[in-house]
Amino acid sequence: MSFHLRFIVMRCFNIANCSGVASAAAGLLLSVAGFAAPAAADPREVGIWYDDTGKGAVKIEICTPTTLCGKIYWLKEPMADNGQPKIDAYNPEPSKRKRPICGLPILGDLEKISDGGFDNGWVYDPKEGKSYSVALDLVDADTLKVTGYKGMRFLGKSFIWTRAPADLPSCDSQAALPPVPAPVPAVRKKQASSDTKKNKAEAGASKLGAADVAKSSHKKKTAKAAATQPPPIASN
Structure with a gap:
């Protein structure tokens, strides 16, 4: 007990009505206790984790x-083939099939268990549109074992996730970027060049053909005109 607090308590013994002093002492004790209590640290499972494929990351x-709980935080390929953000197309509920994959909840209700780790939660796999029970076990600071199962945990399948950097960009920011145009394959360029040469050759041939037709037509007209002229008068 500090000197100041001891002084308040001793004064209370010497005063008949010390309810106010007692209240002050109690308040001081509570403030000291609150200051001394350390803040509870977040579970080490909290953070951003690359999944086992390396094509996505989940924020727990x-x-x-x-x-x-956890949601999809990053995607290696956030856009679908149609140029639009990927959606939860395989969800068994038709009303949810237009939900964006970015930010999609895929972990929930994971409870701390007595022997360490978290269990009794659920995990959703958007690639299949299926849900399973799930457990998390921290292997080390940067490695997380994720076990999905139905019924008995020991019959489940485990995957290894690795911790991602804290500054990993979210898929929201990825989707906001303009799409990068696909490069034109070299074969296509060669084909285009070949087509250009072919078109030029055909155009040249067409011009030559037109010139030949015109020349032939001129000859025919000349011959016809000569045939219709009266024969020359023979001189004596």
């Missing part, structure tokens, strides 16, 4: 005081 967060 604290969603309630007792559970973790």
Whole structure:
């Protein structure tokens, strides 16, 4: 007990009505206790993790005081073949098939268990449109084992996720970037060049053909005109 707090308590013993002093002492004790209590650290599972394919990353967060959840945070290829952001096309519920993959919740209700790790949650796989039970086990600071299962955990399948850098850009920012035009293949350029030469040759041949036709037509006209002229008068 600090000297100041001891002084307040001793004064209370010497005063008949010390309710106000007692209240002050209690408040001081609470403030000291609150200052001394360390802040609870976030579970080490919290953060951004590359999945086992390396084509996506999931952000795991604290969603309630007792559970973790996660959503898709980054995609190697955020756009579909049609140039639009990828959507949850395989969801078993038709009303959810237009949800964007970016930001899609895929982990939830993970509870801390007594022997370490988290379990009793769910995981959703948008590539198949299926959900499973899931457990998380931290292998080390940068390695997370994710086990999906149905029914019995030991019959499930485990995948290894690796911690991603904290400054990894989100897929929201990726989708905002303009699409990069696809390069023209070299074969296509060669073909285009060949087509150009072919067109020029055909154009030249067409011009030559037209000249030959005109020349032939001129000869025919000349011959016809000569045939219709009266024969020359023979001189004596």
